[in-house]
Amino acid sequence: MKYPFLISIPHGGVEVPAEVANRIALSDQELHWYCDPATRELFNFGRSVEATIDTPVSRMVIDLNRPPLPLPPKDPDGIIKVRTIDGRDVYLPGQLPDLPFIHRLMMKWYFPYHQRIDELIERYPVRIAFDCHSMLPYGSAEQSDAGKRRPLICLGNYGDRNGRVKPGSITTCPADWIARLADAFREEFPGVDNVAINTPFSGGFISNAHYWRKGIPWIQIEVNRTLYERCGTPTRLPEVMEEQIPALRNRIWPVLARFWDGIAAAAPFDGGESMGSYE
16 A cells, blocks of 8 residues: 655765865765765655655755755855854865855756655645654754754644644644644654654755645654664764664654554545645
């Protein structure tokens, strides 16, 4: 059985294109640390879902989950990184890409990824999309939750801590949906504060932009790297417990399937409007 899911994995790549390699100040270890290198395997559900999209390129070269503007240096953590989340320079002195170089990167990597998402939604019977990430166990120096312990699972729909719409804003899926998914994750990962909604991350550009474009519900999923890594720093790679990645995938997939089975049973899709209410 195929589930009507689109799986987006925008930060799993660690490759640095040749035309950028001599500009980057970060080591290979740092590039792995600041990306989500296990997510391409962790969220690879194969033929169980309608569509999957990922990328080999590192987010430190071009971040597919950021809006196309502003460009550096106005946003140091934007589409083209100036600094890492703990204040390290991404580029060597004088090597920050100029506008023509940024344009080439965007044409090669950024716009094709977003166009492909639209194509997949149009081609396949996708009813919900998940933007899938991993997160470090504690907030880094330049993040809003610096030094704070993070949950094992964070789900985001741009709402409040219950998934409800904030004044003057929108959510990318109904509050009831994200609450159901959070409950399903809590069954698998029991414990106080192990599963959170919109804390510390509420969603990125991908889920927001493509909900606006296509009206398909989106939920961002963040998985704590402690579930498959031991220790580590930007300059010393953590010990990846390789056996834990497929084991963790086999815990996550039944959660997603159980969530959708409950949604479908509560309000069967009739081929017209999306199920649920966004208010």
